[in-house]
Amino acid sequence: MVFSTLIKLFLFYHLLHGCDAKLSPIIKDLHESKDLQLVLIDMLNGQARRHDVTCVVVICDTVYLNVFDGAMFKRILSVPMVMIVVEEYEDLLSPNFDTLESLREARMDGCNIYIILLANGLQVSRLLRFGDRTLFADKTSNLNGEALNVVYFDHAPSVVIMKMNDSSKVSGVEIEILNTLSQQMNFKPKLYQPNNIEVHKWGQKLANGTFSGLLGEMVNGKADVALGNLQYNPYHLELTDLSIPYTSQCWTFLTPEALTDNSWKTLILPFKLYMWIAVLLVLLITGIIFYGLAKYYMNLQELKKEKPFLESNKNIEKQEYVFEPSEKPVGLYLFGEIINSILYTYGMLLVVSLPKLPTGWSIRLLTGWYWLYCILLVVSYRASMTAILANPAPRVTIDTIKELVDSKVTCGGWGVETKKFFEKSTDETQKIGDRFELVDEPFEAANKIAKGVYAYYDNKDFLKYLSVKRKNSLINVDKAVNATINDTDIVSTDTERNLHIMTDCVVNIPISIGFHKNSPLKPLADIYLARIVEVGLVEKWLNDAMNPIRVQETNENEIKALMNLKKLYGAFIALAIGYILSLIGLIGELIHWHCVVKRDPQFDKYALDVYYAKNKKQ
Template sequence: MSNMSSKPCLKLGIGTYLPYMIVSGPDDNPIVGGSQPVVLDIIFNHLGYCYEYVVEPSRAGGIKLPNGTWTGVIGLLLRGGIDMTGIGMALTHDRYQDLDGTDFLYIDGWSAGFKTPVLQSDISGFIKPFSGYVRSIVGVLVTTWFVHMARETIVSPRNPRAGESASPSDNERHGTPSVTDESALWTIAVFLAQSVTKMPRGNSVRVMTGVWLLVSLILNTVYRSNLKAMLILPKIVLPFDSTEELAESRIPTWVPRGSAMHTAGLKSPPESALAKILENSNSLDVPTDVPWGISDTIAGKHAMTSPRASITYIMHTTFSKTGQCLLYTMSEDLVGMVQISILLRKGSPLKPKLNSVIRRLREFGILDHEYKKQVANATECLKPIGSRGTRKLRSLDLGDFYGVFMLYAGGALMALVSFLMELVLRNAKLSVEPDSDIKHETAEDSTPSRMKLPHNRSLDLSTKE
């Protein structure tokens, strides 16, 4: 592809960098798409240059070899095969030393994407409505304990008069209560709608307990209304959501050779997370194959390390075709923000001319406008996974009730164990009581001074003949 004018034509080295430039077809007649061709048309129409695309066979950005030479598009640029890169590339430290970069087109960060995890039933969903009540219960428990303790401290029990014995009712009414036990009983039992055997002592404690009765009624009513919603809400387990989690997961990763991620991993300490991710890479020993990397990422065979813009474009494409979000991207960055610029040879006279136009395109929002046109359908997939498809109804299945079933089975098992323990203790007690009676009788009969004889006769063993 070329744009003809009266000025000499510039040769632009190109390669695939989603969504800015998408190169397909043969090298001698490439098909170029994305947002960058539109930007290049604007730039060179304004400057009055014609240009033509030159496809480097590997279609890779290029890396610096130990002997100081470069491969890919950058190597072609330094050898004089092209005048500049036609696609913005990350301006790393090595590239900055050997090349000049224009004003940045975009600022992008490197992240990792993976197949969207399957939604699972949350067996703990029936507990979630109580999650917001813990502080309330603790606050009421502390308040009740404080009020109860203050009352027992201020109001001392009356002592019976001399010569009078305290009746059981007086002891029950004026005895020293266990403040902590009763406070916990009145707070937790009332909240769980269980009967309380003891009446709160004193008006202050009764008022506090009465207010808590009313509040518990309201809270439990809200719980019942929210229970179904919490059961329907699915559980999502992400394979990784940070650099450390990706390194520990040992999931194979697709890392484009010569990319900013590749360079950062090579320069990282051996025990760092980036170095471990690079060890798990399955793409560094083979030529860069973008379609293969994307298809295996969607299939869940490996994770894809890529600029966020590229992952966003893949989300846009898959959602446009299937109506589903097949990928998710982790919330953290692997490398951080990198500057995407057009690269030129050192001292190129084109740099000030390009900077002037690029700066105005960026400030007027034209660059962002062309980029967003390429990823318009990725909006739904960029939402948090739990909030995607909130309008879609999901019916309850058996897995949603596993938590309730486990709670019921656990209660039934505890009741059975308690019943069996009662039987064992009762039988043990009954077996111990007869044995003690027999031993007592045997001890009494084994030490008499007379031995009983038939016909009411007895022999005095202590009498000497």
């Protein structure tokens, strides 16, 4: 073995001796100062004097190759040395055949000192990982039933605690992942929660420098694994080792809904503003056209009565014009005055038939086509009105960050780091950080949201869980006290806003499982976790965790086509407006009768027809 090592040393020595000293310009200054050579000489001579060096393996690249020249070998004690020169493009996590055989041969020869001089840090890290995997057996593949402390925090859908009588069952996506890892790596998870977990939750840094909650268990080394919807961010990475993310969650706000009480506008809702403007314009224009045509025919009839003789071809002949019954001015009084014309045109729009069919083919044709227009318009209005009365009242929701910023509602969430995230933002979300409040209890935040003054920040699945839990708890309370509660109390609960999850995501955050720093469990756990994600088990477990929440979710107004008195407010308002206008008109007529008509010297209450006939002529 010693002889083969010496042969290797001799060959590498001649190889180095024949190399150009100026092979690498990067090491030129270092080559001239000999600083690195002196360090290596002192280190090797110091080890050799203690007689515990059997062989030295030097792994370097072309950058550091010039360090090992003939002068260096003359100044070190007689120590067998193996030189391995790797290319700059070689992946040392999976070395090529020559490098691998050299390392194996050096190991068989008993070399116990390895000197690594590589300019590429990535190559060094991958070589160390390869050496660790080659020299040391992986003991995490089978932990032989070892008990591992697993700290957890209840946060859907990662970890869900279900109360059953006096006991509780822990489930969720991360619990299923933990069970799979325990089977593959053969360990027994010992689940526990820290003291005062309801108060400290994930935990934060205290005044004395320690950490509380779930993170405190990891920092203090009391737990091997942490479950609790840990975000893959620099803050958590600084305190723990995180597995590869097994999912990505949409983090957004739970906001209040605003009911739009527009029942008083029911009559005008079927059409938009521009449609109503078009309808009114058509009504006025058509009424004016009817009035113009009626006046034309009335003037034509008068002209025919006054001039019974017609001129034709410059020869004046006296002819007597005979009126036929069909040409009598029947129905022209309907449109003879502008006010009557507008009213009867409006009556046709409301599908009220005319008392008489007017004279004149032009008016008749216009009446027919206007009736077709009125029928189409009324049918559209009725269909839209039916849909409005059948559907529930529309709700105003906050679905974008801009709408949340403009709403001025107070925002909140858990943890100082969350507040810093918004405060350090460079876009409009920074305004949210200015009014962001820290919240320790999400259900209290949900109560404030129901009052319409708050918005709570978390992942979408947990916000759905929070909304459904609160809604069902209120339903259960109402059922329990239904026998003693009065009507006024019931009405007070109706004034609360529904909870709405904002559609837009503020950020999509990867979620991981936590391990304590430099945990040997993480590399193999990452491999198994990647396989779990690839086969779709995480998605399946997520659906299983959220399925009870979806089952408990109760949809409001399941019977959509439900009429109530509130939806007819618009009709009553229109009726009230009509009564008020009619009353004003009646009062005006009475004032005119007593203040104008009765004070006229020509007024005779016993001959009103004569009085009105004289006024009409005037």
